Amino acid sequence: xxxxxxxxAVLVPVVDICGKDYLLLTRRSRRISHPGQISFPGGxxxxxxxLLECAVREAREEIGAELSSKxxxxxxxxxxxxxxxxxxxxxxxxxxRPVFRLNRSEVEDIIFLSVEALKSAAIEEIVMPTGKVxxxxxxPGFVVWxxxxxxxxxxxxxxxxxxxxxxxxxxxxxxxxxSNSLLEE
Numbered sequence: 033x034x035x036x037x038x039x040x041a042v043l044v045p046v047v048d049i050c051g052k053d054y055l056l057l058t059r060r061s062r063r064i065s066h067p068g069q070i071s072f073p074g075g076x077x078x079x080x081x082x083l084l085e086c087a088v089r090e091a092r093e094e095i096g097a098e099l100s101s102k103x104x105x106x107x108x109x110x111x112x113x114x115x116x117x118x119x120x121x122x123x124x125x126x127x128x129r130p131v132f133r134l135n136r137s138e139v140e141d142i143i144f145l146s147v148e149a150l151k152s153a154a155i156e157e158i159v160m161p162t163g164k165v166x167x168x169x170x171x172p173g174f175v176v177w178x179x180x181x182x183x184x185x186x187x188x189x190x191x192x193x194x195x196x197x198x199x200x201x202x203x204x205x206x207x208x209x210x211s212n213s214l215l216e217e
Contacts (some may be wrong), residue, residue: 053195146170
């Protein structure tokens with residue numbers, strides 16, 4: 033298996049639990065790179081694969097979940113890792129049928145993070161041993177930091193707007209407007 037352009041993609045899954053929206057995060061297995069870190073399902077793009085296909089495939093491989101609809105996937109702003117400079121392309125998608133089958137060689141656990149809690153979560157700046165600066169969010173029992181925290185920070189206004197539009201039943205109209213605005217950037 034070879035990787036294309038060194039680009040990576042992640043899925044930013046939203047799950048409805050008792051009428052509230054939650055982001056699904058994974059705690060990475062201790063047997064792979066970045067052990068124990070909190071991240072979104074994702075990975076390297078394989079040859080001939082689009083970034084969206086990569087994000088969906090990786091989510092299926094890591095957590096055994098399927099998107100509710102591929103028409104309801106929203107591209108978010110690309111972020112770059114502080115340490116390696118690698119580009120990560122995130123896609124917001126919905127999982128309406130929360131049935132998961134974790135690939136234990138890649139994922140130790142899944143974490144549901146309330147979108148509502150993110151609105152009031154404090155962002156902390158941290159300086160890494162190299163002197164580079166990144167951010168983190170602290171929650172009871174876990175910390176989200178680095179690229180995952182930056183994806184959340186940059187995308188939170190869009191996540192709130194998209195989830196609200198979906199609850200109002202106007203997500204398709206919103207997707208057209210949102211996708212057009214990303215193309216103009």
